[in-house]
Amino acid sequence: MKSIVAVFILFAMVLYILPCRADCPYDHLVIGCNEDGEPNTPDDRVLFLDTGQLYRRSDPNRREEPTWLNWHYKLFPFGGDPGASMYVIGEPGFDVLTAQKDPNRCLTGVKNVDYRIIVECLDISPGLLAGTLFGDIMMANPGDSFNHSALSDTHIHLYYQAPAPGNELYWIQYRVYDELHDPEFPDRGYLPSRPTTVVFGRSPEPGDIHVDGKTDLLDLEKFSLFWLLQSDCDVRNSRGQAALDLFDRADINRDYRVDLHDFRELSRNTRP
Ligand SMILES: [Ca+2]
Ligand SMILES: [Ca+2]
Ligand SMILES: [Ca+2]
Known part of the structure; x- marks a missing residue:
């Protein structure tokens, strides 16, 4: 110490x-x-x-x-x-x-x-x-x-x-x-x-939203908590991405919506 x-x-x-x-x-x-x-x-x-x-x-x-x-x-x-x-x-x-x-x-x-x-x-x-x-x-x-x-x-x-x-x-x-x-x-x-x-x-890898270095059912479980949440926030970074992490990484493609586009990213990387 x-x-x-x-x-x-x-x-x-x-x-x-x-x-x-x-x-x-x-x-x-x-x-x-x-x-x-x-x-x-x-x-x-x-x-x-x-x-x-x-x-x-x-x-x-x-x-x-x-x-x-x-x-x-x-x-x-x-x-x-x-x-x-x-x-x-x-x-x-x-x-x-x-x-x-x-x-x-x-x-x-x-x-x-x-x-x-x-x-x-x-x-x-x-x-x-x-x-x-x-x-x-x-x-x-x-x-x-x-x-x-x-x-x-x-x-x-x-x-x-x-x-x-x-x-x-x-x-x-x-x-x-x-x-x-x-x-x-x-x-x-x-x-x-x-x-x-x-x-x-x-x-972390896209989909590792319950951050632990791997993408598995824990990430899916967390993702479901944010499903279909969205924000009208329009603060963007220089890449045009959502600047604020409003949904604790569940907005994987960074567009201020948690929807099928994010689920596609999650499912692509999920391993049982
Ligand atoms: Ca994870
Ligand atoms: Ca209130
Ligand atoms: Ca999104």
């Missing part, structure tokens, strides 16, 4: 420590509730992770620009040394929707009194580590988590580290839940979010 801490400290020295918030250029998964923004619908007390910033800085050659070019983050050799034994990147972190930005979808109440938001790692690829700069948060195994509501600031940066080479497939799957939610009192607290996957190194 000490070596991991040392690595992250060195990483900060090689790059820079980010003092930012409002204008933070780094990507974050943003915690909110009531995803549809409408009152009196089933999702009013359900958490979600806004993925609008996910992969925003995914063009390795234009990191300073919001390109959403790839649905993965490239990992960079530590210290810029091509022979480095580990590869790293300093995003995405976590933040919350604020009342100023989105009054219909922000959390309400007092944290640690009315709700306590836990960020949980549901799945993580072997070798990948996710954590904070000084190692007070570290996730390496499914079930690892941290209390987001205990942070002094809602805006947290996470760093990801993997062994070289950095172009292997790595992933982490998150969800957020409310530790204070009591099923017997459904009007208090929040129900858990659905999972959100973040991919590093390279994109």
